[in-house]
Amino acid sequence: MTLIKWSEEAGRVRLTLPSDxxxxxxxxxxxxxRAAFAAANDVTVQADAVERVSAATVQxxxxxxxxxxxxxxxxxxxxxxxxxxEACEDLGLQDWLKQWSRA
Amino acid sequence: xxxxxxxxxxxxxxxxxLMAVAEAGLLRLSPGDVDMDEVNAIFRAVHSIxxxxxxxxxxxxxxxxxxxxxxxxELRNGAIPVTTDLIDTLIRANDLLGQLLGCAGDEIxxxxxxxxxxxxxxxxxLAANRTGDPPQPVAESAAPPASATPDDEDDEAGIFGDxxxxxxxxxxxxxxxxxxxxxxxxxxxxxxxRPKSDLLLSGNEPAYMLxxxxxLGEADIHCxxxxxxxxxxxxxxxxxxxxxxxxxxxxxxGRDRIDDVFEFVADDCDLQISADAPxxxxxxxxxxxxxxxxxxxxRTEPSAVPGPPAAQTTTTPATTSPATAKSDGAKTDGPxxxxxxxxxxxxxxxxxxxxxxDLDKIDRLVNMVGEMVITQAMIAEHLRDLPPGQFQELQxxxxxxxxxxxxxxxxxxxxxxxxxxxxFSRMPRxxxxxxxxxxxxxxLATSGENTEVDKTVVENLVDPLTHMIRxxxxxxxxxxxxxxxxxxxxxxxxxxxxxxxxxxxxxxxTDDGRGINRAKVLSKxxxxxxxxxxxxxxxxxxxxxxxxxxxxxxxxxSNLSGRGVGMDVVRRNISALGGRIGVYSTPGEGSRFVLSLxxxxxxxxxxxxxxxxxxxxxxxxxxxxxxxxxxxxxxxxVNKCDVMMARGEYVRLVYLHRxxxxxxxxxxxxxxxxxxxxTEDGSxxxxxxxxxxxxxxxxxxxLESNFRRLDGVAAAxxxxxxxxxxxxxxxxxxxxxxxxGDSDRARPTATPTPALAGPSPRQRxxx
Numbered sequence: 001m002t003l004i005k006w007s008e009e010a011g012r013v014r015l016t017l018p019s020d021x022x023x024x025x026x027x028x029x030x031x032x033x034r035a036a037f038a039a040a041n042d043v044t045v046q047a048d049a050v051e052r053v054s055a056a057t058v059q060x061x062x063x064x065x066x067x068x069x070x071x072x073x074x075x076x077x078x079x080x081x082x083x084x085x086e087a088c089e090d091l092g093l094q095d096w097l098k099q100w101s102r103a
Numbered sequence: 104x105x106x107x108x109x110x111x112x113x114x115x116x117x118x119x120x121l122m123a124v125a126e127a128g129l130l131r132l133s134p135g136d137v138d139m140d141e142v143n144a145i146f147r148a149v150h151s152i153x154x155x156x157x158x159x160x161x162x163x164x165x166x167x168x169x170x171x172x173x174x175x176x177e178l179r180n181g182a183i184p185v186t187t188d189l190i191d192t193l194i195r196a197n198d199l200l201g202q203l204l205g206c207a208g209d210e211i212x213x214x215x216x217x218x219x220x221x222x223x224x225x226x227x228x229l230a231a232n233r234t235g236d237p238p239q240p241v242a243e244s245a246a247p248p249a250s251a252t253p254d255d256e257d258d259e260a261g262i263f264g265d266x267x268x269x270x271x272x273x274x275x276x277x278x279x280x281x282x283x284x285x286x287x288x289x290x291x292x293x294x295x296x297r298p299k300s301d302l303l304l305s306g307n308e309p310a311y312m313l314x315x316x317x318x319l320g321e322a323d324i325h326c327x328x329x330x331x332x333x334x335x336x337x338x339x340x341x342x343x344x345x346x347x348x349x350x351x352x353x354x355x356x357g358r359d360r361i362d363d364v365f366e367f368v369a370d371d372c373d374l375q376i377s378a379d380a381p382x383x384x385x386x387x388x389x390x391x392x393x394x395x396x397x398x399x400x401x402r403t404e405p406s407a408v409p410g411p412p413a414a415q416t417t418t419t420p421a422t423t424s425p426a427t428a429k430s431d432g433a434k435t436d437g438p439x440x441x442x443x444x445x446x447x448x449x450x451x452x453x454x455x456x457x458x459x460x461d462l463d464k465i466d467r468l469v470n471m472v473g474e475m476v477i478t479q480a481m482i483a484e485h486l487r488d489l490p491p492g493q494f495q496e497l498q499x500x501x502x503x504x505x506x507x508x509x510x511x512x513x514x515x516x517x518x519x520x521x522x523x524x525x526x527f528s529r530m531p532r533x534x535x536x537x538x539x540x541x542x543x544x545x546x547l548a549t550s551g552e553n554t555e556v557d558k559t560v561v562e563n564l565v566d567p568l569t570h571m572i573r574x575x576x577x578x579x580x581x582x583x584x585x586x587x588x589x590x591x592x593x594x595x596x597x598x599x600x601x602x603x604x605x606x607x608x609x610x611x612x613t614d615d616g617r618g619i620n621r622a623k624v625l626s627k628x629x630x631x632x633x634x635x636x637x638x639x640x641x642x643x644x645x646x647x648x649x650x651x652x653x654x655x656x657x658x659x660x661s662n663l664s665g666r667g668v669g670m671d672v673v674r675r676n677i678s679a680l681g682g683r684i685g686v687y688s689t690p691g692e693g694s695r696f697v698l699s700l701x702x703x704x705x706x707x708x709x710x711x712x713x714x715x716x717x718x719x720x721x722x723x724x725x726x727x728x729x730x731x732x733x734x735x736x737x738x739x740x741v742n743k744c745d746v747m748m749a750r751g752e753y754v755r756l757v758y759l760h761r762x763x764x765x766x767x768x769x770x771x772x773x774x775x776x777x778x779x780x781x782t783e784d785g786s787x788x789x790x791x792x793x794x795x796x797x798x799x800x801x802x803x804x805x806l807e808s809n810f811r812r813l814d815g816v817a818a819a820x821x822x823x824x825x826x827x828x829x830x831x832x833x834x835x836x837x838x839x840x841x842x843x844g845d846s847d848r849a850r851p852t853a854t855p856t857p858a859l860a861g862p863s864p865r866q867r868x869x870x
Binding site: 055 | 162166169173303308309310311313314317324325326328331332333334335337339340342343344346348
């Protein structure tokens, strides 16, 4: 299992998304998010470096967000990059991103 | 697995061609003078290679071609300029693509780090230009609109070519709503795009498609999240999102432009496109593509296994078999960085195992071989006149020549041979659609799809098989409830099989439905005047009534069948190919249609007969038997038509010498021979000939292209002694004899009822 870059402090997990968030990254991202939510109730995804996005990885983030809301956990996408914002706009998820992002 | 490897080979062959296209295009690119068609062609080539690579799970190839494709995409959108450096990088990338394809073809891992430099260069090219020139979709409006989407002439689409051609053909019939209106200058489109869950695995990216849609006008994209699973259940590479897009675009943006966006995924998604403004309400894009061969990913479906149960379940197959196969492949080496230990060395690139040859060239070759067979037969004929025991070496040499000629002929014929799988693979789609339309559940099983047969035969099989399968589903199979009630599985099975049998190909379509309802068929036939009331027909004869023109038992005319065009057309098509069709049915258990076709249309098994000084060839498939009638079997009828009693049936006699005006022929049937022949609709004739000389394989020469069409003659051939012999067309002979002054109130030829008065049913059907 490959996990993406991860740091944990005071019960908060911060995942730093790589620049390339293409289809091959969907599984590592999913694994990382599962592990993060298993470890903490507050997960932040650092998204400023993202340059390439696939619908699969966006979908993973959406599922994670819904899951956190259902379980009362905290989830946020910090400083989404332009590429990520654009991709979300293409996918009709700009409102979703606005709802979950944190500058 | 064997199947898959065959498709892989096709993929590699096509990829080699695509790479050549890309390279040629790249070499023609120059800064400042950018031909957008060229750029589009390169993009499509790379995209096709990526798509196939995704289907076969070549993850490194997908990853790299994706990088390549991204740059090409930006290039064609005008987001980055063409520079000499960029062209160099792209050419390098193309070479590298070839190496990766070569590695994939040899099933070895490429050397670690092989693509690193080029990927970096590609990304650099993107980044360098992006910073200076922010990608703004608005800028696209300046570019010619056609360049924003792939254009229509998609000859470089490679492995998707067939499907695309069909889609384009279907599209030609579509009425673009925008142009139809003439009033509104903006059209509002509603597009429902529900990708199959495995869409991503074939290398397609919805984000790009949606972006392309946004470029066509003002798009309001709504993403449906209803089908998303929980985090714990999510499979990262399967897509559960779907979209509804409301696109407001200029009237100049036609339906085809929207179709273009989805052209690579037409088979991998449910797509509904409707124009809110003028014309068509909802057009199912999947329907026109019905006749298309599914693209390779679909072909890899283990077709011997019953296909997916059709009906309404088609929309979201959670994991169909190809999907699991693919995701397995992608998972094993997908997410991990492509750095497995196996050393690949420096790979030279892709080697091809096939070449494409113009059909004309092959036909010339076939023709020449035919000539050679004839010449060889001539020499053999002359050789028989030599005194025995002499010229021993010449004799042996000629025998060897004969053997080599035969082998040569077989090899040449095999060039034209193609597996019937190209036809069979279109059927799952047809079955699914028929099932949906009729509300029945149908499983399609196929076998023998590797059976090879001449290209012409394969091409002409599509229509008959389509008709037959539709017929089986519409008429043969019962609805699921009815099936359950009578203790059958809910889903009916249609089995499609092909096999070689005694030099012919036999194709069977079997269903486990209710069988032919003979009472209904008979009453319908009587009602339509095809059979005389009170006639007693055997079960087999009743079954065969369904091949009569204008016959249909369907109470209601459906979209599928019931218009009475169908089985008679099938029979005609099949007989035009020199084939026969038969039906066998057991009430309550199902029906079986059996097609028997020649393997090639270039040679024919025939019986050489003599009439006077002339020689004719009768196709073996038409011949039932030959016999010498006794005087008591012959009956002359008042109006000059002779009939003969053969096996309890009256058969009309046709004197070939009278028909063709041949002198010095045997005029008395009791001293000559009667060859009983059967036409494709099952009626019989007795041809009066002098002698039957023997069976021979003859090379078919078209009479039409060399001379002109003649009644009663199908083609010509050259016999061993150099004489031209005509190949007879039995159906044509019957027509001729009917109009040749024998009588225009001809007598029944093969009616099972020996009622000699009044016109026979069969007669009416063919007039």
